[in-house]
Amino acid sequence: MSDNMKYDVIIVGAGVFGMATAFYLKQTDRALNVMVIDREGGAGEGNTCKSAAGIRNTFSSPENVILTNTSINKFEDIEKKGFGLNIKMCGYLWLMTDDKFKKSQDAIYAMKENGVDFSVLFAEELRAIPGLNIDNYSSDECQMMGLSRIKSGLLGKKCGSIDPGAIVSYYENEFKKLGGITKFNTKVESLILEPEEKLDIPGEPLVWQEPKIAGVRTANGEIYAKTTIIAAGVWAKELLDPIGLDAHIKPKKRQLFQVKGSSLEPLIKNCPGFNDLNMLPFTIIQKAGIYVKAEPREECIYVGCADNIGRAFNFDCEPERDYYENSILPVLVEVFPQFKNARLESMIAGSYAYNTIDKNPYIFxxxxxLVIVSGDSGSGIMKCDAVGRIATALYWGEEYAILYPNVPFKVSKLGVETRDVTFERFVI
Amino acid sequence: MSDNMKYDVIIVGAGVFGMATAFYLKQTDRALNVMVIDREGGAGEGNTCKSAAGIRNTFSSPENVILTNTSINKFEDIEKKGFGLNIKMCGYLWLMTDDKFKKSQDAIYAMKENGVDFSVLFAEELRAIPGLNIDNYSSDECQMMGLSRIKSGLLGKKCGSIDPGAIVSYYENEFKKLGGITKFNTKVESLILEPEEKLDIPGEPLVWQEPKIAGVRTANGEIYAKTTIIAAGVWAKELLDPIGLDAHIKPKKRQLFQVKGSSLEPLIKNCPGFNDLNMLPFTIIQKAGIYVKAEPREECIYVGCADNIGRAFNFDCEPERDYYENSILPVLVEVFPQFKNARLESMIAGSYAYNTIDKNPYIFxxxxxLVIVSGDSGSGIMKCDAVGRIATALYWGEEYAILYPNVPFKVSKLGVETRDVTFERFVI
Structure with missing residues (x-):
């Protein structure tokens, strides 16, 4: 099919949401002409590959629990069937001060009600973590930074990490096996908004004309489609603002710092008692949204921080060494003193597409x-299988999507007018 | 008090939301040092004065009904006590095709349940409106524009219009009587985000520091306050994006076209049967969100259009003659042929601060x-009294605001995490 012809579906964005949607669309109807278009050179090369790629089902919103549970189940099945995703079910561990535990209590009760598998650990049990400072927080520095002793830990079991590039590749391969088409290195500049019947009056579509999205404009020309699906993450705003539709997301820079050093080795491969992998769980320390993720394959630890107030909504993607050194490291070395002798090896920055409204996806x-698949809020990878199925069900006008392996989910819950989700309270 | 001192409260924005909040804050505690700051030369000179300033309680969201009902009651009381607001309770009339009525049915039932006073009129009753074309829509032009015969009308009773400048002046006067301070011609350029305890490290507040808003930066220097309230309408985004907070609004251009001509006189002052004023109700025609508002004082009709898809989210405020001539007028002359001989006298454009999520205000x-008062969605004037009271209650940490004359409203309903409102389905 040449590009001058009309596709059944164009999907803008070859990240996890776009590729998962593409695959499930083709799976439901192989005859559908589906093309995925992306400005990058390959699938998952935008913000997907800049993700810390944690996977967890520890959410307080029942909707987020279903979306992650079913997606993680599918990931495990994919790997079991031989497609490597580098899944490491190392657990997610929240270190808690008394104060933090109290503030999280409602969210923790909600998780219990949602059937999430986690346990609460006493500080004594956390002493198994090499080097972890449990109760030595009396220094002036610690006081100044508001650090206090770790009283407990919350360990999510069905949690860990995945290779974000591998999961995108899985969907891309399956999509292509079914005859799906990808077009890379092609930036979509705008949506083609037209009246159903063109009259060649300036300013069309005029308000009395029926508007439609006929496809997309790229630097290399227009591409037409019966349906356009926007799965462009933070870039959705650039396509939708000009036509007066809201993707319901805000872009926020998130950085990952790769840290190496022999002092970190025990955390990476000699941290017994939390998982079969003998490694530190994905650990969120008790202050400021700082987290550490061990990566045995690369013999390193990735450090990130979910900062909130003060971190602008914009498209800035420059990693900042100062941020690591002044904001993250002073806290980190108090909690894990072994970082004092580790070195910052590399750093990377991407954008979260935050849904600041309720932190559940928007699929409408x-x-x-026109279908919009949006609002990953930094947890898009761990929900992508469910999101792709829901977007597909919405495309076909189904009332329910069937999530893996056989879990019905009401599509309209993630819509705008019909929205029916719970505000997510358990965020990093 | 000099500007180098610290105010108890700075309110950014002297529109209806800002001035109503300012007044109710001072009313609850006259000792509070409150300053309202605005880049315009006076109160209500931003988007407030560019409003069509319709007032109605015909909403499907019970929250919107309470906010408008109580505000309209207060407006009537203000006028009864001698402060002229140019209130005209002329009614709101939606002209309906069969199709439009069917699509609105759920919203209409919701209004009934909310106790909204309206009646459904048969087409025959609408013949009292001078010149209105009820059933002559068989021409090619009408077919092309998707116009069809008017089958019914929905007339909201507790509806009409108000002088937006007058209601702002009322709050400003009362605020000043209590010792409130206004500062005009002063643009707030940014919020002062600082750590609770400054250490003079670059990049403060660092993630481990407790952040606070210390006040605002203007071209003429910094102004400090214990609490900052953002009531800046569409401009809230400019202040909040840089610190990573979402005002939950999108800016959308809205235009008003002032039309004059002797052919319009019967609509303005000889349209019996709908109200005591002998004038056309604020009328929404059956297509494309076009509305007409008679203004006897100026012997004119204002025409507007709540266009949706295709109208960009941006700060453009240039009125467009072409839009009136190509988009609005072709439809309008079919419904009200007397516009054929009327002339476009002037035009104006402003920005709605759309809450695209559920179309109820956000007060959080x-x-x-930091308090944010946002999301007027083009119905801020008709809700301003309630909004000012709710923002004040939130400032004081009250669970309930008492709306006029004595209606409790749970403050947290309009918050983010605790949000509990119904999606508004009855929009123009």
């Missing part, structure tokens, strides 16, 4: 020929 | 010293 159809 | 406190 504001026009007959 | 994301930090201990």
């Amino acid at each position: 159809k504001p026009m007959r020929d | 406190k994301p930090m201990r010293d």
